[in-house]
Amino acid sequence: MAARIQVPAAAKRGEVIEVRILIQHPMETGYRVDHVGKPVPKNAIRTLTCRYNGVEVFRAAMSPGIAANPYLQFYTVAEASGELEFFWTDDAGTQESARQPIVVSG
Amino acid sequence: MKHPGRRRFLAGAGGALALAALPESVFAQAAIDPVVQSVVRGAPVKRGRVKLDLPELADNGNSVPVKIAVESPMTAADHVRAIYLLSERNPERNMATFQLGPRSGRAEIVTRVRLAGSQRVIALAELSDGSYWMDAAEIIVTLSACIDES
Numbered sequence: 096m097a098a099r100i101q102v103p104a105a106a107k108r109g110e111v112i113e114v115r116i117l118i119q120h121p122m123e124t125g126y127r128v129d130h131v132g133k134p135v136p137k138n139a140i141r142t143l144t145c146r147y148n149g150v151e152v153f154r155a156a157m158s159p160g161i162a163a164n165p166y167l168q169f170y171t172v173a174e175a176s177g178e179l180e181f182f183w184t185d186d187a188g189t190q191e192s193a194r195q196p197i198v199v200s201g
Numbered sequence: 202m203k204h205p206g207r208r209r210f211l212a213g214a215g216g217a218l219a220l221a222a223l224p225e226s227v228f229a230q231a232a233i234d235p236v237v238q239s240v241v242r243g244a245p246v247k248r249g250r251v252k253l254d255l256p257e258l259a260d261n262g263n264s265v266p267v268k269i270a271v272e273s274p275m276t277a278a279d280h281v282r283a284i285y286l287l288s289e290r291n292p293e294r295n296m297a298t299f300q301l302g303p304r305s306g307r308a309e310i311v312t313r314v315r316l317a318g319s320q321r322v323i324a325l326a327e328l329s330d331g332s333y334w335m336d337a338a339e340i341i342v343t344l345s346a347c348i349d350e351s
Contacts, residue, residue: 153299153305158296161296162314167311
């Protein structure tokens with residue numbers, strides 16, 4: 096599923112940057128039924144990690160208590176140019192990833 | 202706290218003087234509920250340093266914006282290790298756990314949660330020295346996120 100990531104395109108070394116990620120995912124609670132009354136199985140993104148040039152800088156363990164299409168905003172220190180990589184896994188076992196480049200000056 | 206009833210009675214009987222004499226930590230202990238206990242397992246939890254921003258009223262519990270900010274220099278020696286977002290009434294009490302570190306720079310998270318009814322939401326921060334800090338906020342949810350077949 097699609098994800099939208101927003102980080103500043105350019106930052107100074109040592110600057111604290113804001114990272115925002117929005118993932119398209121239903122975060123099914125497992126308490127809903129479909130139009131024929133069949134329960135919709137629980138399916139939520141359980142883990143999301145963010146790596147900055149291969150080093151893990153953020154990790155989130157989530158549950159259906161996080162709204163559908165989970166949005167997360169967190170911070171990280173701009174260390175070097177490179178990319179931020181995101182990895183997430185849901186209850187259905189789907190593993191996905193997304194990446195966003197960043198340019199660090201100074 | 203083993204005998205909350207007795208302690209409350211004693212505090213009442215002793216009057217304001219006895220109440221004032223109680224150390225601050227006693228009040229902090231009293232604030233601990235089972236939801237928090239499931240995470241801290243007996244460790245003391247202090248109030249403060251954590252700021253939980255939540256609307257007072259939500260028309261719809263399906264998507265409620267939440268902001269958690271923890272006062273911390275976020276250095277290698279002194280940083281926030283994890284932030285727990287706990288719910289009193291959701292089927293899954295631990296809505297989310299965020300792991301941070303010195304590379305975070307700032308201990309602040311913004312997200313959107315799903316709430317099954319009016320309740321108290323708790324943000325709990327675990328610091329690198331092993332101490333726990335919390336903040337709680339009451340929210341009224343007009344239409345709760347469906348946990349039954351509605």
